Amino acid sequence: MSLLGLDLGTSGVRAVAVDHAGRELAGAARSTTLARPGPGLVETDTEEVLAASIAVLAEVAAHPAVRADPPEALSFSVQGEAVVPVGADGVARAPAPVSMDRRGAALAARVAAELGEDTIQRITGQPAHPMFSVYKVAGWTGATGLRCLGDYVAARLGARPAIDTSMAARTGTYDVDAGAWSAAILGATGVDERLLPEVVAPGTVVGKLTTAIDGLVAGLPLVAGAHDQAAAYLGGGGRTGERSVVSFGSSDCLTVGTTARPRALVGTGLATYAMGSSGWLTLAGTAAGGWALDWFARLTGGDPDELFEQAASEPPRVLVLPYFAGSGTLDNDPLARGAVVGLDLNTSREDLARAFLESFGFEIRKIVAALGERDIDPGAVHAVGGGARSSRSLGIRASAAGRPLTPVRGNASARGAALLAGVGLGLYPSIDALPAPDAGPALTPDPATTDWYAAQARRFRDLYPTLIPHDRSYPETPDLPETKEQP
Template sequence: MTLLGLDVGTAACKGLLLDPGEGITGTARRDYPLSFPAPGRVELDPGLVWDAVRDVVGELAARAGAAGRPVRALTFSVSCDEAVAVDAEGRALGPCIMALDTRSSAEAERFERTVGRRRIYELTGLPVHAMFPLVRLLWLREHEPALFRRTARFLAWHEYLALRLGLEPVGDPSVAARTLAYDIRARAWSDELLAAAGLRASLFARVQPSGTAIGELPAAAAGTLGLGAGVRLVTGGMDQSMAALGSGAIEPGAAMVGTGTWQAVTVVAEAPILTEAMLASGFAFGPHIAPDRYAAMATNASGGSLLRWARDVFAPGEPYERLLPDRFERPTDLLVLPHFEGSVSPWMDPASRGAIVGLDLATGRQELLQAIIEGVTFELRENLERMEAGGLAIRDLRATGGGARSTAWLQLKADATGRPVSTVNIGEPGAFAAACLAGVGAGVFASVAEPIARFVRTTATYEPRPPMAAAYGERFARYRRLYPALSGLDRPTRRGRAGAAPPGPTPGR
């Protein structure tokens, strides 16, 4: 018997097979393209996502069947902040508006004025932004009224996929909490916010705890996917919290930093801390996948994307492993403000742009690449220190994503933040967490903590080197003055706020 976990992101569907006794036995992946139909608009065809899910499940089901261990249950980890409009027959009414899309900024601002920035944060744990599904519905009502009238449900990816599989579209608290319509303390759709928006609760899916069995796949759907009879679909969760869970972050104080295209940090908390200081820094709170826990989230709109930019400009086609050493031996003399895609947490300034300070004729490619990584890591440190100042305890930091494959970057994270940074043995923590929840819903595991304790192991810990940590401490003090000094001087002249990046988790999307 095997459990199947699926991670549906903005660029790919990744799948993982988990044997409850042996561990991970197989993985698969299918990519799909985003479309950019107009400036500021980013969309994804739900049919492409369904095709990728079908192919990944089919490949892994065939492997499991050939090994004599057929799939018993499956679960999704999903990119949040997005929803698919479907009609009364469950058919998608068009492409999904993706989180990076900025078309509904005006509706977000109006809704914030109507309800109040502070009140929305108290209820939802979210800073208001154009990307959230409630705001997308307001945009559809205003600009696509015919499509809005035909919209029977507005479904997150795992809810839409459940519908495609012939089951009720059931959601979970972690994804519901990213709609701007969910009361994270009451764990229910907010009548107050829905009334203010003029929307009906029936547009959204019923919510059940992560790890709840929704039902068995109908024979036709199972056959389409290459699965046998009796396979259960189980509720999953949002990608950021799922990746944190899959890296072993269950107890309060455990934190995960995922460095993919962007860099995002998730800290497990006992309760949300919805203060003005946390709101000003753009920290989002929502239910964690683990029961009776919350997740605090901060996002840097930079990470691998910025390193890729530098590689493409200064060393086109060069493999990253040839560009970065095994470790950096001294800090650079440069300061990089990594706002090439705007700022999310902690400065909350999507119109901010990047800067490189301290260049001279002796500056080389290697120093510049290191300085970019330093800038991204200083943003991480700023977020961590503001979270702790706001009352969050952070006792350990686990690294995941593409950035966790670079020993130089891992050691620099430890040196520049002054904290130990650990890696784990799970390469796809989101899909792994989904497989663990599938086991909970199938009755294989008593709780999600059971497989996490059984299979997740620390593979390495990078300790801060005292001389480097001291040197980076001095540079960080200078770095903190960089954004205030440049603010107002770096406003974009061509794209304006249309190129702004949204405040949300995109670890490795």
């Protein structure tokens, strides 16, 4: 029997089936549309996401390997922060604003002033930031429920309204220590707790499949999944005290496991949440990692994969600050902007391609230093996502990061979701006992560039605070055109 994982990403959905050893049997993907209807607004169509989900599940179920090893449960990996109002019938009443949507900025600022940023972080485990779901729901009327994408799709397939602890935390409304919705946050934002779903541990069975999907039997157990970074951590082989996972996708994120809640994160941009009773995950990253690479590829008219394979063989005298959608969770600055410095008339496209790849390597180095100051050891680092497919690109990032990066192929988020389906069935005693993925050889820093990258990393660290006055001299939300992103 096999296990199904459905990854509900920002730019598309992907389904995989794995066997009990975690080996992928089949996979399928569909892109979905991101609409930008106005300045600072970025939305996804939940009905398009649902239709794409049903299509990829049917495609995977039709694969000969899966037909020979029928699925016995389905779970979910979920993009964070996207939220949707539903009616009494459980159907969406509006598109879902996604993480980068800025409609909640004014409310987030008001709540931060009222409660204090440190109080918000102590309650929720997340830094005060307008990306969180609770700040985006003001003005919605007539809704009988509020859902994130995972619990929304699961409910449309047959589950009861239930959200896991990691996704509850990413709403910005959940008291991670008390294990309950926060009365203080709800009161400050004006959200009625009755609109929110039940909170359960990742890997909890929350219902059975009632929607007809070709190849899947009615009554298939539906299992609460996890935030996509948590799912990538599980699917990428992350283990508390041993291995962390860096995910190179639309955004880039390093996820580290600890046995208990880290207590030195208040006042930082680091985010943390519980995985039920199975420990805690702490996250930090850059909001527009892969999107920044795609922007550069579009601007220069190159194929992204070919362009970055052709990156310069030597480190350039150019620095890229990859804050194209605000800074990441470490600096927690939505007003930060991207920058390229050090240009001269000899700078080539290949130099710039390498500098873009280096940028998140520098961010990893910066994050690891901040974690070390708080006695959090990432251990060995596994790399997953599109950016882990190329040994050349990953080697450049490893040199800039100053630490080895070990690639794990395949879709780690969907694989992690499938393994959580196994947790729901009792196949694995806990998330710390999940089967490890096949990992390639580690890409190690080039010793010939060690001193250069150490110095360049210091310049990278100093660049952001230098540009703060410049960033704040511009309007907060540019008017962005509507686009269709690719998975």
